[in-house]
Amino acid sequence: MLTVSIYRYHPELDEKPYMQDFQVDTGGKDIMVLDVLNLLKIQDRGLAYRRSCREGVCGSDGMNINGTNGLACITPLSSVVKNNKLVLRPLPALPVIRDLVIDMDQFYKQYEKIKPFLINDTPAPGIERLQSPEEREKLDGLYECILCACCSTACPSFWWNPDRFIGPAGLLQAYRFLADSRDTATEERLAGLDDPFSVFRCHGIMNCVTVCPKGLNPTKAIGHIRNMLMTRAT
Amino acid sequence: MVTTVTSYGRSGLSDWLVQRASAVILAVYSIFMVVYLLLNPLIDFAQWNSLFSGTSMRIFSLMALLSLGAHCWIGLWSVSTDYLKHFAVRFVFQMVIGLLMFIYTIWGVQLLWGL
Ligand code: SF4
Numbered sequence A: 001m002l003t004v005s006i007y008r009y010h011p012e013l014d015e016k017p018y019m020q021d022f023q024v025d026t027g028g029k030d031i032m033v034l035d036v037l038n039l040l041k042i043q044d045r046g047l048a049y050r051r052s053c054r055e056g057v058c059g060s061d062g063m064n065i066n067g068t069n070g071l072a073c074i075t076p077l078s079s080v081v082k083n084n085k086l087v088l089r090p091l092p093a094l095p096v097i098r099d100l101v102i103d104m105d106q107f108y109k110q111y112e113k114i115k116p117f118l119i120n121d122t123p124a125p126g127i128e129r130l131q132s133p134e135e136r137e138k139l140d141g142l143y144e145c146i147l148c149a150c151c152s153t154a155c156p157s158f159w160w161n162p163d164r165f166i167g168p169a170g171l172l173q174a175y176r177f178l179a180d181s182r183d184t185a186t187e188e189r190l191a192g193l194d195d196p197f198s199v200f201r202c203h204g205i206m207n208c209v210t211v212c213p214k215g216l217n218p219t220k221a222i223g224h225i226r227n228m229l230m231t232r233a234t
Numbered sequence B: 001m002v003t004t005v006t007s008y009g010r011s012g013l014s015d016w017l018v019q020r021a022s023a024v025i026l027a028v029y030s031i032f033m034v035v036y037l038l039l040n041p042l043i044d045f046a047q048w049n050s051l052f053s054g055t056s057m058r059i060f061s062l063m064a065l066l067s068l069g070a071h072c073w074i075g076l077w078s079v080s081t082d083y084l085k086h087f088a089v090r091f092v093f094q095m096v097i098g099l100l101m102f103i104y105t106i107w108g109v110q111l112l113w114g115l
């Protein structure tokens, strides 16, 4: 029997959030945290959490698992459970809608700010804009982000300034478009980032790198953006 | 683009550069002081006085002093925008820090030149 302690909050019924304990029979198997939630859902139909792909691709089941952000569907119990206890909370910093479901609005607003699409006003070629293999390689480690928000909600700078600091997820994508040979808006993009908050609130704490379930490195991307800003200014 | 009027250089990049450069100057100054005191453990007033009456030492000290002021301001401004969520509280805090840095700098100049 595994003891699972879950953050519960139903804004229409509960005055305050609380932690609820459950006992789950895992059959002694090393299953994923999402499997445990699915078992719990049988015990309590009212339990709310997001999930879709159940294989680390959609990014919907980011949550705080025994104190660390991660995707429930690709986190095996053996990698997180100590003393037979599993503690599940919603991702920190963003408002809770219900139980483990958070309101990602602020997170998406920051993503929107960096204009996450190719900008190129030159006449479109007949078939497609070509890239050399080397140019394409520059996007590796950037395009794989699934926007699960594990990183941004683990970042103290984002906790304190979610409205002004873009956050690691948004900045990784900002660099993804800055690094793209087909994008021609580099100057505008950089001009929009050169304030004391958007990029420079990053203090290199590297929580983002530690938690990213896709093994990406937002801190490195932020360093690249800083270098680009520096080159542009000197 | 997030607009702020109270930051040091208005741009994130210039604040960041000033913060790094001032840190280096302060580190060099501190190391110099520690090494100097270790090499001259029995330093007396006359020697101390002559050290600070040289022009290069005064320039070095003034540079460290200005770095300290800028470094404190940028650092504490950052801290205030992280933790002080109420506008009035934050504004008063920033003004007090700004005023203190100004006073310390002028005072430091007086001390250095023995005015
Ligand atoms: S960088 Fe990693 S942790 Fe952050 S949103 Fe993308 S996939 Fe998730």
Ligand code: SF4
Pocket: A154, A155, A156, A157, A158, A167, A168, A201, A202, A203, A204, A205, A206, A207, A208, A209, A218, A219, A222
């Ligand atoms: S390295 Fe920067 S973005 Fe990543 S967690 Fe730290 S402060 Fe946040």
Ligand code: FES
Pocket: A050, A051, A052, A053, A054, A055, A056, A057, A058, A059, A060, A061, A062, A071, A072, A073, A074
């Ligand atoms: S359910 Fe899609 S990432 Fe976990």
